[in-house]
Amino acid sequence: MGLKAALLAQARAEGFAAMGVMRPGSVPELAGRLQAFVEAGRHGQMGWMAERMNWRGDPSALWPEARSVVMLAEPYTPDEDPMDAVARREAGAISVYARNRDYHDVVKKRLKRLGRWLIDEAKRQGQGAEIKVFVDTAPVMEKPLAAAAGLGWQGKHTNLLSRDLGNWFFLGAIFTTLDLEPDAPGRENCGSCTACLDACPTRAFPAPFQIDARRCVSYLTIEHHGPVDEALRPMLGNRIYGCDDCLAACPWNKFAIAASEVKYAARDDLRAPALARLAQLDDAAFREKFSGSPIKRIGRDRFVRNVLYAIGNSGQPALAAHAARLADDPDETVRDAANWALSRLK
Template structure:
């Protein structure tokens, strides 16, 4: 199996992955306890699916008992410039690097399936039967602990995976297989005394190193959180309308970041004008973000985020864009419009048609 594993790694690199390592499904016994503590503290916020599928998420062996190995793969999406520069463009929205191009779920899964089919055929040619299942982010798989157990990298103090030869700008994919592929040695943390990622967080979402309270994380608030964001956190969002890259961008290991190899990750969204986004209806939203991971949050949540950014812009010329949303059918959007105008110091004339928040 060592020869098959070596051949698989060569094929993975040829397919466009940046790195491959292997672990066993039972290699993260501590994961369930950490997950339960996270859930017990309520730090998952509204992400109820984490609790509902915790029995699978915390134990990869339970997800597919027939699996004997987990192939973990890294796919880079390194930006060409520091994404934090976009947070200074107050009349425009800052979008997380990973959402700038095509939906990574589609790109990574397509590559995983090709590699998985190759593995099945290669194993058959060597006299072994193989079954596989591929996973990218949406399944109840704890990719980051598995990746560390495989030696792909380690979970930094910001809880994201990073590697000495890749930085932290990469996606993770997993191939579960019935083949007994030899596992690699796990990786250990190389963060040392550095706290750059923790210090960079605008909302202080890290109660301690290696711990994240999603309820304060800008990525969670702008993507997963439904309804109004807590008023004390809105001003800290700045102009971030989808995700946040501050902790990732601050990591010193990024000096070793590998260049993105798939042109699909090239930036298409850029930093769009807030006034344009505030005017989107559902049809225009879907058209503008077709093929992008942004599409999944829906028009209402995006426009809510845009209105918070307008309120943080200190730019009264954006007031008309907010005023136009005062009677929005979505209560969270209408309330965000009122908040934005108040932040800009614009008086609101009572409108009997305006819905209550």
């Protein structure tokens, strides 16, 4: 068996659902697209997108010795409709991917195992190899690289779509000095469908295939520091960490396959957690509850800010007492959110 075919078989044995290969310099338009996005200010407070732009916009500059990029997809398909939680106004809606263990840790461990296997197998076949693995925390634009590797295409919601997987999957990358045969890039198959654009509660898509992060619920609830624009707060609804609306609306999800990793299965206490209980979390309780979760990285104050916006949007007068208790919170943004929630409920 050739090295690439053997790698695909091993990737599937590790739990990855799809694999593709691309050349580091095969997406020359990437740098220009990124620069235009940043110059328009659509990255909001995500200053890291502007930093090391030469690496982010050109994978060949990130590691000049790399000759191939292996892109891998790992499904986290939910076992229920994520929009069910959005309909429960007394509860918080947490994005599907964040309802259990942090995917960065899970995918990276799997990538490292596969990478070590690749080095050993290449050596067995008489080839030397070096690798670097990346999962969403390095200056690597995984989605366009995965599209170039044939895993799918970036849909009108800018997320990666696959005819075989829908859009519920994580991406990981293995950069290697090995010269592996590249795959044909994915072809766009959205057609005239606008389901994802129509589903966005904040109208974060200025045009198909474009996103303004400053209006995106995922950005606002996770990346944005400080108070959220008051005009946008009612549109957040009860979404307290991330948003799945555009993903859930995609018709290609009829081909989604079940997640094989049990660590992605939703914890019962995070499917639709009661806002009243979440509003009571102090820093220690927050850290304990979200230990090992991606939610932990935004900290208690930002999370409780989101919970208070959800309380303000709940239409539930009984929740006013929980907002009132936080009206003198040590954190200024939490105080602001608490008073806003009280004004809405009154």
